Amino acid sequence: MGEQDVSEAVRSLPKAELHVHIEGTLEPGLALDLAKRNGVSLPWATIDELRRQYEFGDLQSFLDLYYQLMGTLASADDFHDLMLAYLAHAAADGVRHAEIFFDPQVHIRNGLDIDAVMDGLLSGLAEGRKRFGITGGLILSIVRDLPIESADSVLDAVQNRAGDLLGIGLDSAEVGYPPSLFVHVYDRAREMGLHCVAHAGEEGSSDYVAQALDLLHAERIDHGVHAIDDPALVARIARSGIALTACPLSNRRLQVVKDLHDLPLQEFLRAGVPVTVNSDDPAYFGGYIADNYAALEKIGFSLEQLGAIALNSIHASFISPDEMRDLEAQYASWKARYLN
Ligand SMILES: [Zn+2]
Structure with a gap:
């Protein structure tokens, strides 16, 4: 198969996206438009100037820009536009279903109303479903390095809207904020009927992953890279069928690994x-x-392996049995076209 065909095969592979932060899909062009729309002043006038700021070298410089640009989001319409822009990219990349994180604590701190944020994101999802045929849902993500009381008040605020949410997650700076701090938050989310996932083992140790499983009863682990340091834990994750949501380009950019070859994905798959x-x-x-799938293809993952990874994403999603059968059928026709 030629390079063009491989890239087409990777793009058309039916997949679910299970680890994407809607705020992290804010492109420079949209950020500048929103700043103008909302009278927010940014120190960069052109897309090129702003795009250069995206060349940060470490987690903190990323987070600084990330939180600054989040300040351009002000209304339900802004969140609607942000969601649709992401779904257009996702559709072009073969995504059939997306479970999408958002960070309500940050938007509330910026003075926004959580209902407006959710209404905008949900109407964007509904429009995206019509336009691109992508199903999806929202995962309310707790920013672990903000005061824990703000996590409690976010749950108060969505107490009556649990039906508009798929699950709860835990993100941002990991070290020093272990899962054990969030047990009561997750207990409460579970009582509300939400699925539980958590970022663990990105910068934190394998113990953070074990805590996410034991204490938060996480159904998926986001990143989970450092689980590899504990073979018994890896065996346990495999046995329980808990999926890891790996993000190769993110891990390389934030220096979780120096090189994609150092990411232990093949070891996880073998286990x-x-x-x-x-x-x-x-x-x-x-x-x-x-692009993340293609980056793995470049370092030696076969199309069969990438197909298996996409099928994992379908199986690890929180879709209904009917929707799952539909996606499995789409996967089977992809397989018949590209692998047989
Ligand atoms: Zn993440």
Whole structure:
């Protein structure tokens, strides 16, 4: 198969995106438009000038820009536009279903109303479903390095809107904020009927992953890279069928690994862990989901392996059995076309 065909095969592979932060899909052009729309002043006048700021070298410089640009989002319409822009990228990359994080604590801190944020994101999802045929849902993500009381008040605020949410997650700076701090938040989310996932083992140790499983009862682990340091834990993850949502380009950009070869995805797969591939904050980390798949193809993953990873993503999603059968059928026709 030629290079063109491989790239087409990777792009058309039916996949689910399970680890993407909607705020991390904010492209420079849209950020400047929103700043203008909302009278927010930014120190950069042109897309090129702003795009150069995306060349940060470490986590903190990323987070500084990330939080500053989040300040351009002000209304339900802004969140609607942000969601649709992401879904257009996702559709072009073969995404059929997306479970999308958002960070309500940050928007509330910026003075926004959580209902407006959710209404905008949900109407964007509904429009995207009509336009692109992508199904999806929202995962309310707790920013672990903000005061824990603000996590409690976010749950108060969505108490009556649990039906508009798929799950709860935990993100941002990991070290020093172990899962054990969030047990009561997750207990409460579970009582509200939400699925539980958590970022763990990105910068934190394998113990953070074990805590996310034992204490938060996480159904998926976001990143999970450092689980590899504990073979018994890897075996346990494989046995329980807990999926890891890997984000290769993010891990490289934020120096979780120096090189993609150092990412232990092949080891996880050999151990039977259902690995999935995702984009995390694609506007900031140099690529949407198909670029992440393509980056793995470049370092030696076969099309069969990438297909298996996409199938993992379908199985690790929170879709209904009917929707799952439909996606499995789409995967089977992709396989018949490209692998047989
Ligand atoms: Zn993430």
